[in-house]
Amino acid sequence: MLADYTRSFGNYIADPDGNKLLDVYAQIASIPLGYNNPALMKAAQSPEMVSAIINRPALGNFPSHDWANILETGILKVAPKGLSQVFTAMAGSDANETAYKAAFMWRRQRDRGGPAVEFTEDEMQSAMNNQAPGASQLSILSFKTAFHGRLFGSLSTTRSKPIHKLDIPAFDWPQATFPQLKYPLEDYAEENAKAEADSLAEVEDLIKNYHVPPCAVVVEPIQSEGGDNHASPEFFRGLRAITKKHGVLLIVDEVQTGVGATGRFWAHDHWGLPTPPDIVTFSKKAQTAGYYFGDPSLRPNRPYRQFNTWMGDPARALLFRAIIDEVQRLGLVERTAEVGDYLYGRLEALAAKYPGEFRNLRGKGMGTFIAFDSPRRDAFLAKAKRFGVNIGGSGQSAVRLRPMLIFEKQHADILLNAFEKIVTTWDQ
Template sequence: MTIKKLTVPGPKAQALLARDAAIISPSYPRDYPFVMDHGRGSEVWDVDGNRYIDWAAGIAVCSTGHSHPEVVKAIQEQAEKFIHISSDYYHPKWVELGEKLDEIAPFKEDSLCFMTNSGTESVEAAIKLAKYHTGRSRFIGFFGGFHGRTMGALAFTASKSVQRSGFFPMMGGVTHIPYPDPYRPVLNPKFYDDYGDAVIDYLENTVFAQGVPPEDVAAILVEPIQGEGGYIVPTKNFFPRLREVCDKHGILLIVDEVQSGMGRTGKMWAIQHWGVEPDIVCIAKGIASGMPLGAMVARKSIMTWPPGAHGNTYGGNPLSCAAALKTIELIENGFMQNAAEQGEYIMDALEEMMPRHPSIGHVRGKGL
């Protein structure tokens, strides 16, 4: 069998890369000279006809693969009716999606949702709501966390210093603490069976006792599984105890499910692996199979802000809402179960390999 050797980037790609360099902002971290032509399922083709497997799913966005025919059909049907109506008015898909998000939200209490265009916008909305509802102005974030690059979200992002370099001062009032990473612990784990307990004790006995009055803290913002920070899965005690701390001090618990949500871990929301209910959840990426959409979903008792307190132009646009409704249907009807089964298989296989491969230091993850 002859294996074709790819020429990457090919001539067509090289020409477009040169045009891109002349006109597009250099701030995008381009890691590979791939210029896409089309995609189907998990496969993509570049403009020179080279075929690839997309292991990144468009940065965790293409939750149903590229151009799933049912999602494409839903978008086309909506586009034939109308493409845009401002958020000053109403449209059926917006309401239908809001009802669906309320149905699947990771808390028992009825919820309300605010539609956005991205994960960063969802986080910004959560920050504003937490400030408004609690009347407090301080927050707790985590080292290794990624929540976006706009100035509010960036105050929490702490995964790579280049993302913050040159933008000081950011929004004030955010204090970072270590994430419960048992493989590379920052705190001394000597006296703990569960490293999550060490992190919570540090929060209570050092941060709150010596530096940040808990009564000033509006919310704790956390990824249930850190993404850019290294796909770190917290130890079992961390989230139950974090919920206890929030309840004790009247602090809101905001979970950033932008990357970990929408069935990717084998459950609709990663936080559900620990049986903990947050107060606010931030959503985007995989919600609409590649269409620009996000949402901030909160307990109804928390979303108390009045008309005009927050808004946008394109959030909840009809095409994205139609794509999201079909995407969630597909996730619930097989994709989420597949993520659970394939994830378990991959974890078992990698753990079996560890003793034979010293280069593997730690195997972690949930689902896909």
């Protein structure tokens, strides 16, 4: 779909023919405040932004004099609990890729006896030949139907669709089964609890016995590209306990779930963890990218170990700061939680009215991060445009809702009206 962004505004995306569609796909969940938001326009026109755009620095070598302040008043202002440091990046795949590198460096430093221990000559020479001991024989454990990006490391942990991975060499890294919950949850409590327990047992077995030992486990709070798959807070608390028990890092991939969409700023805030994740990656609605961490030993112990020319983008960090200010000023996270409850309740009624059309409705209590399965999913998505809605799918059969944080109850009513029209006009 070609879009005319000069005529797109708020929750609506326009095309060159003059059509305007309610956009609940939001550039694959990456637009936080709607199109042509006035507060972001103002930030984009500031002298600070102009300087950041035209003088884009190689941040690892020549950060601007105010870079620390930009981080402290923006990205670090909303750091997850217990994670006070950040490494900036350029995109979600990049955020995960650098987080994996940090995990490998951390583990090997620990094995050597600490960051002050020098590399051996054998390590340095073998690394140049992609061989051990310099190239570590370690892995990142991910889950089936996960999506973590399309670079080589992140793609090796992506398991959502074959088309993402075909023809690309991949690392021999382990995957565990993500719990496949049945809905409605209250009708399958015992079966779902067993599915989660079995998954956790598989994770622990892989950590202990996989032939390329995992140094970290990466997980999405809600598997997004893989079909909007959920698990309970108890499952994630169990995952945190297992990783702690075995000295393995827990990386939470909040690229798609972060920045308010679930009714909390970070989706993992729903879990009630006794200790925070080791690393949290972010991008999309933040309009910038990177990973948060707390343990100082996750910092690279030598210059240029974790490095590229840009290492992020000050212009995008400034944009995220403006997004944060607007989200907090308007209470948009709290509003998203309220609107999400309203939308979910109305969808429940619609599912009851049209049995079989809105299957496995999920995302209750998770803001507007809601999905359902459609028996004619691809036709559903295509037909939605006829009724003025731009929407996306995930997995094999899911219709996923990814409204912006400015989505309100009136927009929910418009959306639900379109849904009803879709399922009552299949033969038209």
